[in-house]
Amino acid sequence: MDDIVFKKIIREDEIETLQNRESTIGGFSYRYDGDTLALLKRNFHRDGSLYLMARQGDDFVAFVSADTDWWEPDCYFLREIFVNPAYQGYGVGEKLVKACIGHARKNHAKAMVTETAFENLPMQKLCESNGFEKWNNPEWKEGITYRLDLA
Template sequence: MIEYITITKPEDINVLRGKTATYLSLHIQYDDETLDYLKDHLQDEDSLYLIAKEDNTFVGFCSIDSDWWENGYFFLREIFVEPNLHQRGIGKELMQRCIAHAQSCGANGVVTETAFENVPMQKLCKKFGFEEWENPEWDEGITYKLLF
């Protein structure tokens, strides 16, 4: 059974150190710079950071907060599931919890960005009703927006 745990301390993010995922030409690695970035946003008052564990072993992570340039929207920063555990519903559950958190905080919607190559994330966004949105601030991938 998967357990979902809320992270409240910056040092708990270190569980991601060294984690990697590759899809086609996209390679993601949780290095010190990425971890520091996540730790900075953990301090946001309305942030939600979750770790998913199975049998006390890390299997996934997500983070969301309201630090987005459009007022009223939450930014889904990360969803990461161990590559060998895809297609088990972990990413779906993490996404559901992030969306519910944004709704409970009174957000107008959720925005996320993903690489052109990250087809699994694109499929997950579409499954939840996110629509592609032309983001004037970022053109290095696809921005998705879900309105409540």
């Protein structure tokens, strides 16, 4: 896993790499459809967004995005994180989350938030090992909202 390269996405069309990618862990499946890609493309152009892609040679390894399209001011939303199933369980997700936290801190955010499904145990572990806490989000009850205070 040493030769995985993490790079900022600089062109919107690189987001297409995610089209139809999917992951199933236990009873939980995650898949990129056109609506999610369209939302990612919109937020790509937002000031302060961070979009990272990891590759090993020509292989797609992982993607993460964080942006400020959240209903409270000065908060970063960790919107998407996806590790190619062949590379899961090796700490790539951990590196991506840490990169987003670092970016939010650098941009003087007061908090980072993220939302995940009740069934998504790897994402819950990833959040909790990085200091996020479950948060009673008044705007969303369909899953778990995690919050990391940075101020």
